[in-house]
Amino acid sequence: MSTNVGTIDRVLRAALGIVLLYLAFFSGLPLFDGSLFKYGAAVVGVVMLATSTLKLCPLYSIFGIKTCRDC
Template identity: 75%
Template sequence: MTVNVGTIDRVLRAVLGVVLLYLAFASGLPLFDGAVFKYGAAIVGVVMLVVAAVRVCPLYAIIGIKTCRT
């Protein structure tokens, strides 16, 4: 698969992934006490970090979006 995630998009996804993982496991907010929000946020956070690491977004590939210059 070709790279389709640019630098700014990559940084934003990494930050969002870390924030979601923090909210899910370390924040102590009552919203994240339930399993649905806790594990939902964790799954989305991990996906965001993986996409930021490999720079390939399958949804972008389907839609035909590229946020990188090359």
């Protein structure tokens, strides 16, 4: 599989992943007291960080989307 996630997309995904992990474990907001939202946000955050690090989004591959210029 080739890369399909560009630089701006990677930065936004990494930021979203970090924010979701922070909200899930350190924010103390009542919404994230329940396990569904807490672990749901954590899973989505980890997936965002993984796709940012690997420069590969499986959904982009399925739909044929590429946000990088030189790939």
